[in-house]
Amino acid sequence: xxxQKLNVLMCGTGEYTTGWTGSGASKSDxxxxxxxxxxxxxxxxxxxxxxxxxxxxxxxxxxIRQHLVDNIGKVYRxxxxxxxxxxxxxxxxxxxxxxAIDKLSSGDAVVIFTPDSTHFPIALYxxxxxxxxxxxxxxxxxxxxxxxxxxxxxxxxVVCFVEHHKRFDPVYSDAKARxxxxxxFNFFSAWMSQPKSQLETFRAWAGKDSDISYYLSSHHIxxxxxxxxxxxxxxxxxxxAATGIATSxxxxxxxxxxxxITLLVDWQSLSSSKHKGTAVYTASWTAPLKAGVxxxxxxxxxAEKGEINVDQAHxxxxxxxxxxxxxxxxxxxxKYSPSxxxxxxxxxxxxxxSIEKFVDAARSVNxxxxxxxxxxxxxxxxxxNTILTTAILNAGRISLDEKRPVxxxxxxxxxxxx
Numbered sequence: 001x002x003x004q005k006l007n008v009l010m011c012g013t014g015e016y017t018t019g020w021t022g023s024g025a026s027k028s029d030x031x032x033x034x035x036x037x038x039x040x041x042x043x044x045x046x047x048x049x050x051x052x053x054x055x056x057x058x059x060x061x062x063x064i065r066q067h068l069v070d071n072i073g074k075v076y077r078x079x080x081x082x083x084x085x086x087x088x089x090x091x092x093x094x095x096x097x098x099x100a101i102d103k104l105s106s107g108d109a110v111v112i113f114t115p116d117s118t119h120f121p122i123a124l125y126x127x128x129x130x131x132x133x134x135x136x137x138x139x140x141x142x143x144x145x146x147x148x149x150x151x152x153x154x155x156x157x158v159v160c161f162v163e164h165h166k167r168f169d170p171v172y173s174d175a176k177a178r179x180x181x182x183x184x185f186n187f188f189s190a191w192m193s194q195p196k197s198q199l200e201t202f203r204a205w206a207g208k209d210s211d212i213s214y215y216l217s218s219h220h221i222x223x224x225x226x227x228x229x230x231x232x233x234x235x236x237x238x239x240x241a242a243t244g245i246a247t248s249x250x251x252x253x254x255x256x257x258x259x260x261i262t263l264l265v266d267w268q269s270l271s272s273s274k275h276k277g278t279a280v281y282t283a284s285w286t287a288p289l290k291a292g293v294x295x296x297x298x299x300x301x302x303a304e305k306g307e308i309n310v311d312q313a314h315x316x317x318x319x320x321x322x323x324x325x326x327x328x329x330x331x332x333x334x335k336y337s338p339s340x341x342x343x344x345x346x347x348x349x350x351x352x353x354s355i356e357k358f359v360d361a362a363r364s365v366n367x368x369x370x371x372x373x374x375x376x377x378x379x380x381x382x383x384x385n386t387i388l389t390t391a392i393l394n395a396g397r398i399s400l401d402e403k404r405p406v407x408x409x410x411x412x413x414x415x416x417x418x
Contacts, residue, residue, distance in 0.1 A: 005049035006132075006363050009104060010035055010083070011097050011122055012113035013055035013064055016136070020060075020067045021201055032071045034334055035111055038355045040072060040079055041344045047359055054086040054100040056093060061085040077342040097122050106130030107366045111163075111355065116210035120145040123160070127152045132159040132362040134355065137218040138393055139386055141210065143417055146390040149383050159361045159372045164222045164381040164389075165354035169332065172223055175301070175308050179227045183304030184269055188279040190220035190299040193260075193287035199251040206285070207246065207257025213239075214393050216283035217263065220299055222381065222389040224279055227301070228267065229379075232277060234388060236266040237395035238405045245286040260284035263396040281392075292318070292327045391415050 012035075015021050019033035042048040055061075068081040086100035087093045101110060101122075109132040112122050120140045123133050127149065139162045140146050153160035166172050194216065199206055202215075225234075241258040245251070262282040269275035287296060293313040301308040318328045331337075332350060339345035346352050357380065364370045376384045388408075395406035395417050407418040 003046075004363065004366060005043075005047060006359055006366070007050040007052075007104065007108040008039055008048055008359070009052040009054060009100055009108070009110045010039065010113070011054050011100075011110055013053055013060055014113065015201060016113045017053070018064050018068060019071065020064050032068075032075075032336065034351045035113055035355065036068060036081075036083075037072055037334075037344070037346075038352045039111070040081055041076075041347070041352075042356060042359055043080065044078055044344075047356070047363065050084070051082075052084040052086065052100055052103075054097050056087075056096060058085065058087040058089045058091040058093075061088070076338055076344040079344060098125060101126050101129060101131060104129070104131055107362075108132070109134065109159075109359070109362050111358075112136060113163075115205045116141055116214050117205070118209075120149070123149055124152060127156050127158055127160060130156055130158060132358075132365070133383075134161045134163055134358040135383075136163045137222065137389075138210075138214045139383060139390055141214060141390075141394060141397070143387070143391050143394045143415060146383070146387050147414060150387065153372065153383050157365075157372055159358065159365055159375065160383040161358045161361070161375075162222075162381045162383060162386045162389075163354055163358075164219070164226075164386065165333075165350050166219045166223055167226060167379075167381055168350035168353045168357070169312065170350070171310060171312060171332075175310055176223070176227050179301055179303065179308055180231075182301075182306040182308075184272060184275040185228060185232050185267060185277040185301075185303050186275075187277060187302040188224050188299065190217070190224065190279075190281045191296065192216045192220055192282070193284040193296045194294060195287050195289045195291065196245065196251065196285070197289055198285050199246055199253060202285070203251065203253060207254040211258055211261060211397065212283045212285045213258075213261040213263060213281075213396050216285070216295075217261065217281045217396075218389060218393060219297070220283075221263075221281050221392050222386060223299070224281075224301075225386070225388045225392070226379070226381075229385070230270065232267045232269045232275075233410070234265050234279075234392050234395075234408050235268050236405050236407050237392055237399055238264045239396040239399035240264075241400055242284075258400070259286040261396065261400070263392065263399075265392055290325065292325065387415055391417065 242260040246253040267277040335346040
């Protein structure tokens with residue numbers, strides 16, 4: 001690996017990037033965020049150089065800077081929390097990302113954690129300027145946009161990953177390897193939920209710009225697509241939704257907001273015409289408030305020769321507190337407690353690894369050691385490797401809106417929906 005460091009622009013200033021929400025520090029399990037903390041640490045370790053952060057409202061940055069100093073800079077040794085901010089001052093500019101990206105050079109990188117509906121324009125703007133891109137899930141909302149990003153990343157020879165961090169969870173990745181030994185796929189069921197309090201965090205866009213299926217089911221749909229890669233393809237999607245909680249007091253989300261969305265998906269084996277499978281993916285953001293976990297998450301996989309059952313909400317690690325009761329924690333995702341020397345100690349968490357893998361890939365391509373296309377063959381969540389996840393999510397949205405099943409087809413080297 002070259003010793004050339006990577007300059008990175010963080011797009012989005014919210015909970016996942018900084019741990020800061022409009023009403024103060026997040027009350028979730030990401031109180032000091034994931035993205036900025038990881039990049040500050042990668043800068044400490046010599047992989048990253050200049051950092052920037054872009055939002056739409058410059059007024060937020062003084063509070064964000066103070067929050068990062070208090071909760072990261074003063075907590076971990078040798079942690080520099082400085083970054084360039086866009087827009088500066090009391091400015092509101094929904095297209096500030098263009099000014100920020102225009103200041104980057106070819107070979108720099110952007111990490112996009114913004115509302116789902118904004119991923120495509122930001123990612124495309126960066127790719128067309130020779131910038132490497134890591135975009136959070138769902139990559140985009142339309143299959144056509146996903147295909148456009150695949151083509152643009154190839155044309156401009158840049159790394160484009162989707163931040164599907166569940167692929168780096170050691171349980172999920174081990175289960176994926178074991179699934180390959182169980183023969184033809186038969187049935188998959190996934191459940192993922194977050195408490196109703198998330199609707200307060202996401203009220204600005206919940207139901208308007210995106211839905212709970214795009215936001216949460218994208219995790220498990222991607223895991224299933226990853227397990228099935230080269231073995232089976234989705235062919236038809238039928239969606240159903242529960243409503244009434246998000247749109248009522250005290251959340252008052254827009255009238256079209258669903259509470260819980262279920263996608264029923266038909267799968268066809270690529271090696272046996274008689275083997276078909278079914279999958280059921282359900283996600284909700286109206287789970288109870290005191291369940292003891294932030295994200296309930298489990299899935300079940302059944303095949304010809306066996307089954308796999310994964311519960312990643314309860315990892316054999318629970319804590320009881322007089323004030324709050326019983327809670328299950330997940331230090332495998334992000335470990336926030338400092339090391340013996342007082343430094344950040346979460347480098348093995350899969351939330352961190354996911355971002356580091358992207359940084360390493362971008363640096364390797366910049367050094368001429370690898371090509372972006374190489375990573376498509378590594379089982380990594382590249383933009384090319386994640387297209388069927390978008391196909392299923394997009395088909396699910398059409399199915400809900402038009403109250404009909406949607407077919408997924410592969411024609412002329414393109415995935416299309418009918």
